[in-house]
Amino acid sequence: MSSENYNPVFDESEMKTVQNYISKYPQPMAALMPVLWMIQDKYGWISLEAMKYVGDILNLPADHVLGVATFYTMYFKKPVGKFHLQICTNVSCMLCGGYEIFNHVSESLGIKNKETTQDGMFSIEEVECLGSCGTAPMLQINNKEYYENLTTGSVDKLLDSLRQNSK
Amino acid sequence: MEKIILKDIPGLEKIDVYLANGGYTAFRKVLTDMTGDQVIDEVKKSGLRGRGGACFSTGLKWSFFPRKSEKTKYLCCNGDESEPGSFKDREIFEKNPHQFIEGALITAAALDIEYIYIYIRGEYWRWINIMEECVAETYKKGFAGKNILGSGKSVEMYIHKGAGAYICGEETSLLNSLEGKRGYPRIKPPYPANVGAWGNPTIINNIETLANIPEIINKGAEWFSKIGDPRQPGTLLYGVSGHVNKPGIYELPTGIPLMTLINDYSGGVKDGKKIKMVIPGGSSMPPLTQEEALKAKMDNESLKEFHSLIGTAGVIVMAEGTDVVDVIRRVTKFYYHESCGQCTPCREGCGWMLKVLNRMMDGTGRQSDIDLLSSVAKNIDGNTICALGEAAAWPVKWSIIKFRKDFEDKIKDKTLKLPVLNKVHGLRESDEYDTITFDSEQEVVEDLIGSVQELDNNEDVRKFSS
Numbered sequence: 001m002s003s004e005n006y007n008p009v010f011d012e013s014e015m016k017t018v019q020n021y022i023s024k025y026p027q028p029m030a031a032l033m034p035v036l037w038m039i040q041d042k043y044g045w046i047s048l049e050a051m052k053y054v055g056d057i058l059n060l061p062a063d064h065v066l067g068v069a070t071f072y073t074m075y076f077k078k079p080v081g082k083f084h085l086q087i088c089t090n091v092s093c094m095l096c097g098g099y100e101i102f103n104h105v106s107e108s109l110g111i112k113n114k115e116t117t118q119d120g121m122f123s124i125e126e127v128e129c130l131g132s133c134g135t136a137p138m139l140q141i142n143n144k145e146y147y148e149n150l151t152t153g154s155v156d157k158l159l160d161s162l163r164q165n166s167k
Numbered sequence: 168m169e170k171i172i173l174k175d176i177p178g179l180e181k182i183d184v185y186l187a188n189g190g191y192t193a194f195r196k197v198l199t200d201m202t203g204d205q206v207i208d209e210v211k212k213s214g215l216r217g218r219g220g221a222c223f224s225t226g227l228k229w230s231f232f233p234r235k236s237e238k239t240k241y242l243c244c245n246g247d248e249s250e251p252g253s254f255k256d257r258e259i260f261e262k263n264p265h266q267f268i269e270g271a272l273i274t275a276a277a278l279d280i281e282y283i284y285i286y287i288r289g290e291y292w293r294w295i296n297i298m299e300e301c302v303a304e305t306y307k308k309g310f311a312g313k314n315i316l317g318s319g320k321s322v323e324m325y326i327h328k329g330a331g332a333y334i335c336g337e338e339t340s341l342l343n344s345l346e347g348k349r350g351y352p353r354i355k356p357p358y359p360a361n362v363g364a365w366g367n368p369t370i371i372n373n374i375e376t377l378a379n380i381p382e383i384i385n386k387g388a389e390w391f392s393k394i395g396d397p398r399q400p401g402t403l404l405y406g407v408s409g410h411v412n413k414p415g416i417y418e419l420p421t422g423i424p425l426m427t428l429i430n431d432y433s434g435g436v437k438d439g440k441k442i443k444m445v446i447p448g449g450s451s452m453p454p455l456t457q458e459e460a461l462k463a464k465m466d467n468e469s470l471k472e473f474h475s476l477i478g479t480a481g482v483i484v485m486a487e488g489t490d491v492v493d494v495i496r497r498v499t500k501f502y503y504h505e506s507c508g509q510c511t512p513c514r515e516g517c518g519w520m521l522k523v524l525n526r527m528m529d530g531t532g533r534q535s536d537i538d539l540l541s542s543v544a545k546n547i548d549g550n551t552i553c554a555l556g557e558a559a560a561w562p563v564k565w566s567i568i569k570f571r572k573d574f575e576d577k578i579k580d581k582t583l584k585l586p587v588l589n590k591v592h593g594l595r596e597s598d599e600y601d602t603i604t605f606d607s608e609q610e611v612v613e614d615l616i617g618s619v620q621e622l623d624n625n626e627d628v629r630k631f632s633s
Contacts, residue, residue, distance in 0.1 A: 024325045025347075026239065026365050032347035033330055037289075064348075071349040071507075074289045074331030090251045091450055092408035092483055094497055128333065128501050129251035129450075130290050133408035133481065134415040144292045 004079060006043045008050035010057070014038065018057060028058050032068055036075055045076035073127075074143055081116045081123030083162050086140040089126050092133035097151075101137045102126060104152045108159070121166065122159075169394070171402050172378045173262050173418045180297075182304045185265040191310060193384035197273050198318040201384075203234060206277035210380065212388035214400040218255075219245055219336070219373030220449065220478045221554075222399065222467045231360045232278050233368050240280045241369040243345065244271050244377055246287040247329055247336035250449035251501060252481030255404035256374040258416045260287075260294040263378065264301045268324075270377035272310060273384060275322045278370060282323050283311075286341050289329040298326055333505035337553045338371040340507065351509050352553035375404055396422030396466040403480040405465065407433040410440070410486035421466040421477075425455075428465060429484060440486035444570065448478025450498045451558030453565035474565060491573040495566045496524035502559035513556040516547040520563055527577045537574045541567050 010018065017038065021031040035058065039050045051065040058065075069075045076084075085105060089098040102124075106112060109122050116123035132138040135148035139155075147158055178184040185191075197206055211226025234240070244267070248256040259267050271283050285302070287295050302324050305311045313321045327345055329335050335344045339353035342364050363369020379401060383391045392400045399421045405428055408414045412434030419428065425445065429435065436442060442457045447465065453475040455463055463470060467477040485494065503517035520543050523536050544560040544567075551557075567574055 024323075025345075027346065029347035030345060033344070034328065037328060037330070060347075067349055068347065072289070072330035072332050074329075089497070090501055091446070091494060091497055092252055092414075094494070095409045095483070095485060095489065128504055129249060129253075131248050131254040131257055131288070133252050133254050133483070134406060136408060136414070140290060143289065146293065 006047065006050075008039060008043065008047065008053040010038070014042075015057075022058075029060060029064075032058055032060065032065065033072075036065075036069055040075060045079045079116070080125075082121050082166060083123075084142050085122060085124045086127040086130070086143070087124060088128070088130050088132065088136070088138055088140075090129035092129070093136040093138060096136040098137040100152065101139070101150050101155055105139075105155055105159070108156070121163070168419065170418045171382050171391075171394075172259060172266060172375070172404065173416070179263050180261065180265075182265055182301070182308060185263075186308075189385065190265055190381075191269055191308075193381040194269050194272050194276070194310065195316065196384060197276050198316055198320065201277075203277045203279065206273065206384070209388045210383060213383045213391040214388075214397070215376065215379055215383060215391065216399050216401075216467070217373055218375035218379075218403070218479070220250070220451075222477060225372065225376055228360070228372075229274070229278060229370065231358070232370055233361060234277075234279045236368050238367045239282065239365075240278065241364045241367060242271060242275050242278070242280045242283045243338075243341060243364065243369060243371045244283065244285040244374055245336060245338065245341060245371055246285060246291070246374045247333075247341060248291075248374075248479075249288055249333040249336050249505075250451065250479050250481060251498070252406060252408055252446060252449045252483040253479040254406050254408075254481070255416055255479065257291060257294050258404060259374055259378050260291070260297055264298060265305070266381055267374055267378040268301060268305050269310075270380035271324070271372075272305075272315075272322060273380050274370065274372065274377060276315075276318075276320055279320075280370065281321060283325070284345055284364070285324070285326045286335070286345060287326060287328060288335075289331050295326060295328055302326060332507075333501075334507045334553070334555060337555065340553065341371060342369065349507070351507050352555075354552055395420030396464070396469065398468040399466045399477070403465065403477070405432075406479075406481040407484065408481070409484040410437045410489070411435065411484050412437055422464050422469060425460050425463040425465055425482070428482065429460075433484070436484060436486050438486070440488070442484065443487050443489045444485045444491055444494070444566075446481075446483040446485075446562075447475050449481040450483070450501065451554075451561060452476050452478040453561050454569065456569050459569075491566060491570045492524065492527055492577050495562055496521070496528055498562050499524055499559065502555065506555060506559070510551040510556065512547045512550040513559060516543050516556075517559050519543050520559070524563075527574070530577075530579050532578045534578055536578065537567060537571065540574075 018035055021034045022028045035054050039046050046069050051069055052062045055062040055065045087102045089102055109117055111117055113126050132148055137150045138148040140146050176188055207229045215225045216222045217225055246256050275283055311322050311324045332350045334340045335350040337352045340350040344350040359369045394400050402418050402420050405417045417432045442460050445455045445460045455473055459473045470476055499521045503521045506513045506517050508514045523540050526532050540563055544564040547556045548560040
C-alpha cells in the first residue's frame with residue numbers, strides 16, 4: 001500500500017474531484033482535509049512533497065498544510081504497513097482486554113507501537129477510543145473496517161487471513 | 168417502552184421504509200404550516216436539551232440565532248463522537264439516519280439556514296459511507312437542494328470527514344476543522360450563533376439532538392416534555408460498556424435508575440461481581456462509587472447530587488477488582504494525547520498528571536503525589552479556552568476525592584515525602600512545607616520540567632497491573 005517515495009500528482013479526473021470539494025465550501029482552504037485524504041488514499045501516506053503539492057493546488061502556504069496534516073492523527077506522515085492495525089486500548093477496551101490484544105499482536109508480529117514489520121506487511125498503532133465501546137476490544141485496519149469483540153484467538157485468525165489475502 | 172429514535176421497525180435505515188412510517192411528515196408540516204418562530208417555540212417548550220454533553224436547551228440556543236441576518240447561515244451537525252464510552256451516534260447513522268437528516272432539514276428550514284455540514288469523525292469510515300448514500304437519497308427524493316417541495320427554500324447538505332482529533336467535537340474546534348485548519352477551539356464570546364463558520368452565523372447541534380426534532384414536531388412539545396425526568400425530558404441513547412454481560416446502546420427515558428440500566432437491560436455486572444466504579448457519561452465525567460451508583464438516577468440534574476453529570480450518557484461499568492488508579496491513568500493518557508496544545512494548563516498539566524500517575528503505577532509514587540495530582544487538576548480546571556481542561560481534570564480530581572484509599576494503597580514507600588511539589592503548584596496547605604532543602608527542591612523542579620519531553624520519547628505502550 002505504502003510506497004517509500006512518490007511523486008505526488010493528480011490526474012485530470014482527480015483534479016475534478018478536487019474542484020468538486022472546493023465547490024462545497026465558501027473558501028478553498030476548507031477543501032484541504034478532503035484533499036489530504038485523497039493523497040493518503042492514493043499513496044498510502046502523506047509526504048512533505050505531497051503537502052507542498054496540495055498547498056500549490058489549493059493556493060495555501062506549505063506550512064499551513066504541514067500544520068493541518070500533523071494535527072490530525074489519521075494522516076500518516078510516514079509510510080505504514082500494508083495492513084495498519086489500529087488497536088484501541090482506551091478505558092472500555094482496556095476493561096475488556098484491549099491491552100492483552102495489543103500485547104498479543106505486538107508479540108506475535110515482533111513489532112512495537114508505531115513500527116512496521118520488515119516485510120512491510122503489518123504495522124501497529126495504539127489508538128484512542130474509536131467509538132466501539134459496546135463491542136470491545138476492537139481494532140481498525142487502514143482507517144477503514146472495524147473488527148470487534150476480539151479475542152487473542154480471533155486476532156490470530158484475522159492476521160492469518162490478511163496474510164492469505166495478500167498473497 | 169416507547170422509543171423516539173431507535174424504533175423497532177425493520178429496515179428503517181432505508182428511506183422508503185422511513186417514508187412509509189411517517190418520515191418527512193414533520194418536515195412537510197414545517198415547510199407548509201409552521202413559521203420559524205413556531206418551530207423554535209415548540210422545541211423550546213419540549214425542554215429538549217443538547218445530547219452532546221453540555222446539556223444546554225436546544226430551543227434556547229436556536230432563539231439566539233440571528234435568522235433574519237442577511238449573511239449566509241450554516242448548520243453543523245456534530246458527529247465527531249470521540250468521548251471514550253460514547254458510541255451512540257454511529258447507532259443513529261446505522262439504524263435511523265433519515266430521522267437525523269430530517270431533523271437537520273427542519274432545523275435549517277426553521278432558522279433560514281442554507282448550508283448543512285455533517286461533521287463525522289474520520290474513523291467512522293463505514294458510517295460515513297452510509298451517510299453519503301443517505302444524503303444522496305435525500306436529494307433524490309427532493310428534500311434537499313433548490314426550492315424544496317416548492318417551498319422556495321433551498322438547502323445544500325454536505326458531509327465533512329474528520330481525521331482523528333477528539334478536540335474537534337468541541338464546537339468551535341469543529342468549525343476550525345471544517346474551515347481546513349488545525350482543530351483549535353476558539354475563545355467565546357463571540358459565540359458561533361453570531362460568528363461561526365467563516366465568520367457567519369452558525370448553529371452546531373449533536374446528531375442525537377437533531378434526531379429528536381422530527382418527533383417533537385409530529386407529536387408535540389407536550390408529549391415530549393412528559394417523557395422521563397421533566398428537567399431533561401426525552402429519551403437518551405445510553406451506551407453501556409465495560410464489565411457488563413450485555414454491553415450496547417439502550418434507548419430509555421432520562422432519569423431511570425442507573426442500576427435498572429445495568430441489571431435489567433445490560434445483563435448485570437460480569438461474573439455477578441459488585442460494582443467498584445461507574446463513569447456515568449463518558450470518560451470526562453466524575454465517576455461514581457458503588458454506593459452512589461446504587462442511588463443514582465440517569466439525568467443531568469439528578470447526577471449533580473453526586474458531583475457528576477450525564478455528559479453523553481456513555482456508561483462505563485467497572486467491577487470489583489478494577490484498579491481505579493490504572494483506569495484514571497488511562498483516561499489521563501487520553502487527554503494528554505488529545506489536548507490541542509493551545510492552553511498551557513491543559514497541555515502541560517495533562518502531561519504532568521500522566522507522569523505522576525505513571526510513577527504511582529510503577530510503584531515509585533510518593534506520599535505527596537496524591538495532593539500534587541489534586542493540585543495540578545485544580546489548576547487546569549477552569550483555566551482553559553475549552554472544556555477539554557475540565558474533562559481532563561474532573562476524573563482525576565473526583566476519583567481522588569471518592570477513591571482516595573485506592574490511591575494511597577498505590578504508594579509503597581510511605582516515607583517518601585516531597586511537599587515542595589505543592590509549593591511548585593502554589594498549594595501551600597501542606598504542613599511539611601518548610602521541611603524542604605534546596606537540593607530536593609531543585610531535583611523535583613527538574614523532575615517536573617523534564618516530564619513532557621520524557622513522555623514524548625516514550626512510544627512504548629505501557630501496561631500496568633489491572
